[in-house]
Structures are given as C-alpha cells and as structure tokens.
Amino acid sequence: MRKIKFISKNLIKKENDILHSSELWLLDNYYLIESEGKGILRGRTILPHRICSTANALLNFTDNVINKEMLDAFFESAFKADSLIESDYAHAKAGFVAVLIHRIHLAYIHDRNAIPTLITSLRHISVTDFDPFRKEYSPIELLFQTEPTGYYVQCDDKTKNGYKRALKKQAKMSKTTEFSLLEQYLNTSKEEYQTNPTSKKAFVGYYLTAPRKGYGYFFVLFSLFILSMVIIVVPLMRTNSAWITILSALFLAIPVFESSKLLVEFAYSLLV
Structure with a gap:
C-alpha cells in the first residue's frame, strides 16, 4: 500500500507532463486500491499462504483477468481437489485483493500495460x-448441512457463524481439526436422533453451545490446588523440615501446572 501511495503522489506531481494511459488508470482508481487495501489492514489478519499462492496461480493462468464465472470455476476445482481449508474460504477475498494490489505495483515497474487489466x-x-x-x-x-434435524440450514448467517466460531475454539482447546471434531459431534447427534428425534442432543449445535468437560476438569484441578494449600501448606508454617517442604512443593506443582496450562489455553481460545 505504501508503495502504491508513493507512486500515486509522484504521478500527481507530473500533472503538467503527459501521462501514460496506464498511469491515468492508476490515478483514477487509486481510491479503490486504497479502500480495498485499508480493508485488509483493518482486519489485522495474517492471510493464509495457501489462498495467496492459489490466487497467484489463477491470475497467471488467466493473464490477470478475474470475474465471477472464473471465481466459481476456481472454487469448484479447489473443492474437488480438496486444496483449500475453512480459513482459506474465510479470507479468500482479502487474499485476492492483496495479490492484485501487489501485482499492480509490480506492473507499474515492469509492465504498465497490465495495469488496466489488473484494476x-x-x-x-x-x-x-x-x-x-x-x-x-x-x-x-x-x-x-448434513446434521440430522435440518435445523442448521434454517438458521440465519449470524447463528451459523456463531456455531463455526464455537467449533473453532473447541477445536483449538481439543488440539484437533475443526473437521474431525465436527464429524464426532455429528455422529453423536445422528445416534441421538435415531433414538429420540426431539432431543436437544440430536442437533449438532447442542455440543457447540453446551459447557465442555474441559472446563469442569480445570475447576476440579483448581479445587485440588486450594485443598492442597489448606492441608499441606498451612501445617508447614509450624515446621522447619526441609523434606516436607520439598515433597509438598512437588505435590503442589502438579495441580498448579495443569491448572495454569488449562487456564492459559482457555484464555487463548477466547481471544482467537
């Protein structure tokens, strides 16, 4: 973005000179480049390398020409080849914008005739x-969409995105992929649906919004830590035995470490 801005300022200074047609294209459409570039910066997201590299490959194949039909064919082929993951679809537009802006800068240096096509x-x-x-x-x-109750397909986009965010957080907490975790939930919900179709557990969203066992495990460990403090540390205040102090410290280290680990993972999952 800074390089494009620097180029546009130099072109404005040349207003009394004769500008190349591609330079006029760049000046006339700088507002578009700036607004789209700022949109990426506002997102503060590190774009997946996969979507940027595939966008580059597509632009190489089409000589920098992109339209809706090409995008549809691109995503269809990527789906069949299983070459993209969920985060790639979420950042696809930003990835294409970033690649195009970068190519506009390179085109200004090497081949200005390509600028109109890129813009x-x-x-x-x-x-x-x-x-x-x-x-x-x-x-x-x-x-x-394969969940058995059919409720998911009736949800609005806001609700669907909420389920996906919950799935992403739980996958990070469980140290597994979103796809495999969702498969587990779907298998459980389908089994429940066969026995009791009206049960809340027959809908996959139940497992994404219900309290998770990991939280309960954390609180159990934290309770053990408090109990250990009361039973062991307090009596230590009345003794000078080094062995008791060392053993007590080792005993306390286990619940403290596990509790801290789970607490950090839980806090991190809320931020991502």
Missing part, C-alpha cells in the same frame, strides 16, 4: 460477494 479485476473482486462460494464449497459448511 478491472480488482473492481470485480471488490463488488463480488464471496459468501456464496463459502456456502457452496466450504467443507465445514457442507458437513454442517
């Missing part, structure tokens, strides 16, 4: 809604 593609990307692609080709979305 036209950036315009298409800026007005294209990527959400339908995610709904149609995202593995997580398609897996959610």
